[in-house]
Amino acid sequence: MPPKPPINYVVQPTPSDYFISRGNGSEEMNFGAVKEYGDFVPNDRMYIHSRAAAPKLDVAAWRLHVGGSAVAEPRSFTYDELLALPSVTLRRVLDCGVNCRAFFPKVSPYGSLKWLPVGWTQWHFGAVGATEWTGVRVKDVLDAAGLEQAANAEFISLDSITTTAGKLPYSQVIAIDKVLADDTLLAYEMAGEPMPIDHGFPLRAIFSGWGGNSAVKWLGRIEVSKDPLPLSHFQRNQVLAGPDYPEEILATVGPVRSALELAENITIFPGDQTLHGRAWSGAGAIQQVEVCIEREMAPGRWMTVWDPAWRAAKLLHEAEPMMWVRFEIGWKNAEPGHYRLMTRATDEAGRIQPPPEEMVWNQHGLGYNGHAPLELSISPMSNMP
CATH class of the missing domain: 3.90.420.10 (Oxidoreductase, molybdopterin-binding domain)
Incomplete structure (x- = not known):
C-alpha cells in the first residue's frame, strides 16, 4: 500500500x-x-x-x-x-x-x-x-x-x-x-x-x-x-x-523587535521612498525606532547611505504596552544598487535591539532580536521589463 x-x-x-x-x-x-x-x-x-x-x-x-x-x-x-x-x-x-x-x-x-x-x-x-x-x-x-x-x-x-x-x-x-x-x-x-x-x-x-x-x-x-x-x-x-548560560533560563517576556513592511529580496524603482514598519516589545511600549541603510559597493563590502548611519523614524501613533507601533521614514533619491536595511527599536524598559554579532547564541534559537538586515535591490527603470 x-x-x-x-x-x-x-x-x-x-x-x-x-x-x-x-x-x-x-x-x-x-x-x-x-x-x-x-x-x-x-x-x-x-x-x-x-x-x-x-x-x-x-x-x-x-x-x-x-x-x-x-x-x-x-x-x-x-x-x-x-x-x-x-x-x-x-x-x-x-x-x-x-x-x-x-x-x-x-x-x-x-x-x-x-x-x-x-x-x-x-x-x-x-x-x-x-x-x-x-x-x-x-x-x-x-x-x-x-x-x-x-x-x-x-x-x-x-x-x-x-x-x-x-x-x-x-x-x-x-x-x-x-x-x-x-x-x-x-x-x-x-x-x-x-x-x-x-x-x-x-x-x-x-x-x-x-x-x-x-x-x-x-x-x-x-x-x-x-x-x-x-x-x-x-x-x-x-x-x-x-x-x-551557566543555568538554564525559561524564556518568558518577549524581546524588543522591529521589521519593515517589505518582502525579502524585492526589487523596487529608484527615487524618493517612504519606508514603513512595525516595532513591538513584551516588556512595554516602544519609545524609539531607528533605521540604517547600507549599500553594497563590492561583494561583501557595505557603506552606510546616511551620516550618521542611524536615523530616527517617525512613530505614526501613540505606542501602547505590548502592542506594536507603526513607523515610517523617508529615503531621498534612492539610487540603483543592492542594499541592506536594518531597524533598531528601543522600548520603555530601556532595551535596545543589539547588533547581530552581539546576539548571545542559545541551543534552541530563542529570543533573537538583533537588527538583522533585510536586503533589496533598486533597478534602473530603463532596465525594467
Whole structure:
C-alpha cells in the first residue's frame, strides 16, 4: 500500500501572497503584505504555529476542567458559562518565542560537540501578529473554582503531539503571579469573532507580553498546584541554554523587535521612498525606532547611505504596552544598487535591539532580536521589463 499522505495541521487556506510556509503547521506572516493592515492582522492572515492537527471538538460537549491541589472546588466550565463571566478585551501582540530563529548561526560558534545545530522551524521576521483578544480573566475562573494558596498552574491542550515520550498534549507550566495578572486571559474571540480553529477554538490562553509558545491553544484543562510543578515536556526546549548560560533560563517576556513592511529580496524603482514598519516589545511600549541603510559597493563590502548611519523614524501613533507601533521614514533619491536595511527599536524598559554579532547564541534559537538586515535591490527603470 502506498504511504498515507501527512496530515495537514493547518485548516484555513494560506496563500503565498500572505504566508511563507515553514513546514507543516508553521505558516509565517509575509511582512510584504502587512502594509495593507491597520493595527490588527486579519484573522485569516495571522501567523500559525500548530504542533499537531486541531482536535475535533463539539463546543456543546467541550468543557474546561479546573482542578489541582490549590483548588477547593474542582469544576468544569461549559463554553456558555465562560461567556457569562465578565469579559475583557485587550490589544496585544502575539510574538513567537522563536521568531527570527533563522538569523542565529545554525551551528554553535563555540565548536563544542555538546551543542547541536539549531533546528526546528526557521522563522524569519513574521512569526508575529497583533489583534484584539476577548475573553475572561484566568483569575476570575480560578476564583469561581475556589482558588487557594498556589505556586503555579499547568495549562493543558486537547491536542495530541508525537514526542520522544510518546503522545502528549501540549502544555505550559506558568508561575502563579503571571497566571493571576489582570491581563492574563482565556480568550474565546479574535477581533470580535469566535476564535478560529487554527488559533485554538474554542479557547486559548493569552499571557500578555510573553512568547506565543505560552499561549496554549485548544485549552482543555488547568491544574493549579500548591507545590511547584516542574516544567512541562515542551518547556524543556523553551529554555535559554548554551555556553554563556551557566543555568538554564525559561524564556518568558518577549524581546524588543522591529521589521519593515517589505518582502525579502524585492526589487523596487529608484527615487524618493517612504519606508514603513512595525516595532513591538513584551516588556512595554516602544519609545524609539531607528533605521540604517547600507549599500553594497563590492561583494561583501557595505557603506552606510546616511551620516550618521542611524536615523530616527517617525512613530505614526501613540505606542501602547505590548502592542506594536507603526513607523515610517523617508529615503531621498534612492539610487540603483543592492542594499541592506536594518531597524533598531528601543522600548520603555530601556532595551535596545543589539547588533547581530552581539546576539548571545542559545541551543534552541530563542529570543533573537538583533537588527538583522533585510536586503533589496533598486533597478534602473530603463532596465525594467
